[in-house]
Amino acid sequence: MRGSRIAACALGLLLAGVAWALGPGDVAPDFALTDFNGKPMRLADYRGKLVLLNFWASWCGPCLEEMPRLSALQHNYGPLGLQVIGVSMDDEAAPAKQLLVKRPVNYPIGLGDDKLGERYGGILGLPQSFLIDRHGRILARYKGEADLSQIEAAIKSQFTAPRH
Amino acid sequence: MSTRTSVVGALLGILAILAGAAGPVLADHKPAASIPTAALIQPADFTATLNAPAASKPLILQVGFRKAYLQAHIPGSEYVGAASEEDGVKVLRERVATLHKDRAIVIYCGCCPWSKCPNIAAAYDTLQQLGFTNVKVIYIADDFGTNWVDQGFPTAKGS
Numbered sequence: 001m002r003g004s005r006i007a008a009c010a011l012g013l014l015l016a017g018v019a020w021a022l023g024p025g026d027v028a029p030d031f032a033l034t035d036f037n038g039k040p041m042r043l044a045d046y047r048g049k050l051v052l053l054n055f056w057a058s059w060c061g062p063c064l065e066e067m068p069r070l071s072a073l074q075h076n077y078g079p080l081g082l083q084v085i086g087v088s089m090d091d092e093a094a095p096a097k098q099l100l101v102k103r104p105v106n107y108p109i110g111l112g113d114d115k116l117g118e119r120y121g122g123i124l125g126l127p128q129s130f131l132i133d134r135h136g137r138i139l140a141r142y143k144g145e146a147d148l149s150q151i152e153a154a155i156k157s158q159f160t161a162p163r164h
Numbered sequence: 165m166s167t168r169t170s171v172v173g174a175l176l177g178i179l180a181i182l183a184g185a186a187g188p189v190l191a192d193h194k195p196a197a198s199i200p201t202a203a204l205i206q207p208a209d210f211t212a213t214l215n216a217p218a219a220s221k222p223l224i225l226q227v228g229f230r231k232a233y234l235q236a237h238i239p240g241s242e243y244v245g246a247a248s249e250e251d252g253v254k255v256l257r258e259r260v261a262t263l264h265k266d267r268a269i270v271i272y273c274g275c276c277p278w279s280k281c282p283n284i285a286a287a288y289d290t291l292q293q294l295g296f297t298n299v300k301v302i303y304i305a306d307d308f309g310t311n312w313v314d315q316g317f318p319t320a321k322g323s
Contacts, residue, residue, distance in 0.1 A: 057229065059248060061280045089231045114234035118321075124232050125307020126276055144277050144306055 022121030023141050028053070028132045029119040033087070033110030036097050041085065041110045044136070049083045050158050051132040052151070055112065055123045057089045058099040062145045063127040069148045071105045073155065078106075080159045081134070087112035089123060133158065193248050193282040194289060203288065204303040210270065211317050214239060222268035222300070225259065227252060227287040228275040228308070236313050238272065239320040246275075247287035256290055265295045272301070274308025 022029075028051075032042040043051070054070055056063035067086075074084040086109035088096040093111045100109065117123035120130070121141075129146060131139040131154055140154055213222065224241035226233050233243040244259055245252035260269065269291060273284045284301060291299045304311045313319050 057275075059229075059246060059282055060276055061282065062276060089229065091230050112231070114231045117231055117235050122235050122309050122313060124236055124309030124313060125274060143310060145280070 022119075022138065024138050026138050028130060028136050028138050029116075030136075031112075031116055031119070033112070035108040035110045036093065036100065037108070039108065041108050043085070043132075046083050046085070047136055048134050049081050050077075050134060050155065051130075052082065052084045052155070053130040053132060054084065054086050055089055055117075055120070055126060055128045056086060057126050058095040059090070060126045064099075064103065066127060066146065066148060067103065067105055070107065073148075073152060074105075074107045077155055077159065082155055083107070086110075087116065089117065089126060131155070194285040196278050196281045196284045198285050199288050199301050203299060203301050205270070205300045206303055207312050207315065207317060210300075210302055213270075214318055222270045222298075223260075223263070224270045224272070225256070225287070226273070227256065227271050227283045228273040232275060232308060234321065234323060236308065236319045236321055238312070239318050241272070243323070244287075246283050247273075247290065248282035252283070253286065253290055256287060257294065260291065260294060260296065263296075266298050267296065268298045268300070269296055270300045270302060272304060272308070274302075274304040274312065276307065278303065278305050 028043060030042065030044045032040065035041040043053070052070065052073065054066075056067065058064075070084050070086075073082065078084075084107035086105065086107060088109055088111050090096045090111065096109070096111065112123070120128075125144060127144070127146070129142040129151065131142075131151065133139050139158070140151075142151060221240065224238055225244050226237055226241050227244055227247040229246055230243060237243070242259070244255045247253055247256060260267075263269075271284065271287050271291070273281050273287070275281060275283060278284075288299060288301055
């Protein structure tokens, strides 16, 4: 009886211990995926660049609405040091790949999983994006339908502010 | 930035706006707003149900995406899959096939903002078509993380 109570308490603590609060100031968890073109996609390889990490899925309407604009950000600010990275939260890669044939983007995309979602504080709704500075720290977290002009302003400010 | 880059960037921006205005290439889905208000239940109100005796608890079904369910879900809820897809509807139909039509069923998604959710109305309609008379829908305005987990409501993880 006592053992089962201890086990129940331990389970409760385990569930309560999920790190849901990842946000500005935290180090962005590193990950290594293979993008849909077969190339390695590791977050740490983008140190020195400003990274916009976008979680999405092929069935998510708001995600698809913002992807062309993310491509435009990559085009406009890539030469200055921005790198947009996409992580699909589809169950499998196939529907995401099929969608990208119809609606190609100019940034790498790989398939994420629930473990990666947990490490990013829980990707429990889409879309979600993280702006990550050149040192790998999270500058901002955008949940849901983000105001892309706000994201662009944050990106611009990073390129106009003095570099540390 | 060079002039050429700016021009190409501007064109991309215009294309982006046009693409946004045209909407996604997803098949049209029935909006969550089609669900009658009387069938909705607020997350905070529903938490009281979780402490009810097992015999009087409703069947709780998550009709969103698996990777979210694995990260966090309502304790005791079952994953049936995205009801916007054929596979999800099939699993939903199979799960309720042997139940009495007056069985209390609660469904939730939380994959996306309520107004953009492709799953919840599809699941509700399926249960209505099957003749279930006691179906409630948890109203998740933004997403499951914001409106459930971040509120400190009971949460489980894993399959």
